[in-house]
Amino acid sequence: MKFSKFGQKFTQPTGISQLMDDLGNALKSDQPINMLGGGNPARIKAVDELFLQTYQTLGNDGSVNATGTATSTTALNSMGNYSNPQGDAAFIDALVGFFNRHYDWNLTAANIALTNGSQNAFFYLFNLFGGAFTNEAAEHNESNQSIDKSILLPLAPEYIGYSDVHVDGQHFAAVLPHIDEVSHDGEDGFFKYRVDFAALEQLPALVEGRIGAICCSRPTNPTGNVLTDEEMSRLSDIAKRYEVPLIIDNAYGMPFPNIIYSDAHLNWDDNTILCFSLSKIGLPGVRTGIIVAAPEVIAAVSSMNAVVNLAPTRFGAAIATPLVKDDRIKQLSDNEIKPFYQQQAKLAVRLLKEALGDYPLVIHKPEGAIFLWLWFKDLPIDTVELYERLKQKGTLIVPSKYFFPGVDVNDYKHAHECIRMSIAADEQTLIEGIKVIGEVVRELYDNARC
Ligand SMILES: Cc1ncc(COP(=O)(O)O)c(C=O)c1O
Numbered sequence: 001m002k003f004s005k006f007g008q009k010f011t012q013p014t015g016i017s018q019l020m021d022d023l024g025n026a027l028k029s030d031q032p033i034n035m036l037g038g039g040n041p042a043r044i045k046a047v048d049e050l051f052l053q054t055y056q057t058l059g060n061d062g063s064v065n066a067t068g069t070a071t072s073t074t075a076l077n078s079m080g081n082y083s084n085p086q087g088d089a090a091f092i093d094a095l096v097g098f099f100n101r102h103y104d105w106n107l108t109a110a111n112i113a114l115t116n117g118s119q120n121a122f123f124y125l126f127n128l129f130g131g132a133f134t135n136e137a138a139e140h141n142e143s144n145q146s147i148d149k150s151i152l153l154p155l156a157p158e159y160i161g162y163s164d165v166h167v168d169g170q171h172f173a174a175v176l177p178h179i180d181e182v183s184h185d186g187e188d189g190f191f192k193y194r195v196d197f198a199a200l201e202q203l204p205a206l207v208e209g210r211i212g213a214i215c216c217s218r219p220t221n222p223t224g225n226v227l228t229d230e231e232m233s234r235l236s237d238i239a240k241r242y243e244v245p246l247i248i249d250n251a252y253g254m255p256f257p258n259i260i261y262s263d264a265h266l267n268w269d270d271n272t273i274l275c276f277s278l279s280k281i282g283l284p285g286v287r288t289g290i291i292v293a294a295p296e297v298i299a300a301v302s303s304m305n306a307v308v309n310l311a312p313t314r315f316g317a318a319i320a321t322p323l324v325k326d327d328r329i330k331q332l333s334d335n336e337i338k339p340f341y342q343q344q345a346k347l348a349v350r351l352l353k354e355a356l357g358d359y360p361l362v363i364h365k366p367e368g369a370i371f372l373w374l375w376f377k378d379l380p381i382d383t384v385e386l387y388e389r390l391k392q393k394g395t396l397i398v399p400s401k402y403f404f405p406g407v408d409v410n411d412y413k414h415a416h417e418c419i420r421m422s423i424a425a426d427e428q429t430l431i432e433g434i435k436v437i438g439e440v441v442r443e444l445y446d447n448a449r450c
Pocket of ligand 1: 039116117118119120159161217220221249251276277278279284288289
């Protein structure tokens with residue numbers, strides 16, 4: 001069977017698709033696995049209980065007919081009817097109220113659209129703002145030359161899931177980070193990535209008008225970095241100066257799931273596209289993403305929803321609506337989700353320091369998200385090879401080179417010396433997994449010294 005170019009693009013094996021298959025297959029095997037590789041959120045008891053309770057209410061809140069069956073329940077209404085392409089109207093109204101209660105953004109329903117997870121939102125947005133554009137200068141000469149624009153990632157490394165979303169080719173320009181060695185909780189052995197604004201402002205693609213949007217995840221997957229308010233405000237200024245939108249991927253950010261420990265604030269204006277998700281509060285299976293943006297962007301997303309999905313899924317919206325209406329989603333985030341991951345990060349850092357304190361391991365300062373990013377300075381092997389060795393011993397992580405969309409990693413040693421480990425696993429898995437990482441990495445450094 002022959003596939004179109006589009007078909008070939010989306011079916012070709014990529015490094016990361018192979019790795020994900022590998023992670024999936026490892027989970028199916030009989031061997032016990034320390035799963036520190038995936039991006040699934042943890043199962044937190046209080047969170048699970050609230051979702052289950054809300055879910056049950058949705059199935060029982062209608063009227064009861066003569067045979068004792070509940071009819072017109074919220075569950076039936078949302079399963080039995082499409083929403084319009086913009087998304088479930090009751091949830092959008094609840095979100096408008098919620099954001100306007102907590103921020104002075106003055107949103108209306110025209111500022112919000114829903115998608116089937118935020119991954120779906122990035123597929124839309126990166127194709128809306130990256131790829132072939134009509135060249136306005138050429139338009140006046142009546143030639144139909146087009147110009148190719150990229151998504152600017154101001155701080156590599158970035159989220160692996162962005163890499164392959166363009167329908168045609170890859171359209172990213174990324175800026176390598178400044179690396180600052182910092183202390184954390186009074187201890188050395190940490191670093192923090194910072195945006196290299198001098199390099200960013202000189203980037204030929206930016207200066208020559210070949211950038212279609214700027215995007216960053218905050219907190220960042222894979223590093224747990226949180227761009228500072230000052231960095232965000234400078235990015236916002238640059239985006240306005242070049243008349244491109246600033247897309248903020250808030251999958252781990254505030255006000256939900258609020259897995260963020262540094263002092264940071266969230267801003268929105270007409271030139272900002274904020275992407276939220278219900279996944280990391282613990283509902284990845286309901287596939288619900290939320291976009292807050294100018295009405296022009298929301299209309300474009302709604303049109304794309306109509307073509308790709310007819311309408312976005314409503315079940316996540318149905319569960320989240322009551323929790324957004326009375327702020328329980330925020331309380332859950334502040335009182336359960338954030339402290340849980342903060343505790344997990346502390347535990348993992350302690351275990352890593354015990355295992356590798358005397359070795360050249362530095363850890364990205366844990367400021368948020370559900371991962372730690374470990375840098376093994378001058379590791380004698382590439383971390384893709386380290387991944388293989390750890391897998392042989394039943395421990396799964398993700399090697400760093402996949403997290404650099406827009407960067408030629410062949411010329412960048414640092415991209416081969418880091419790993420991402422999830423901290424969403426239970427305590428015993430963290431203990432076992434870090435024990436294996438410690439043994440394998442110590443042996444590598446010790447053999448290189450001999
Ligand atoms: C930074 C970031 N953005 C977006 C997503 C996509 O999440 P979802 O499609 O489940 O909302 C993820 C998932 O891991 C992520 O880590």
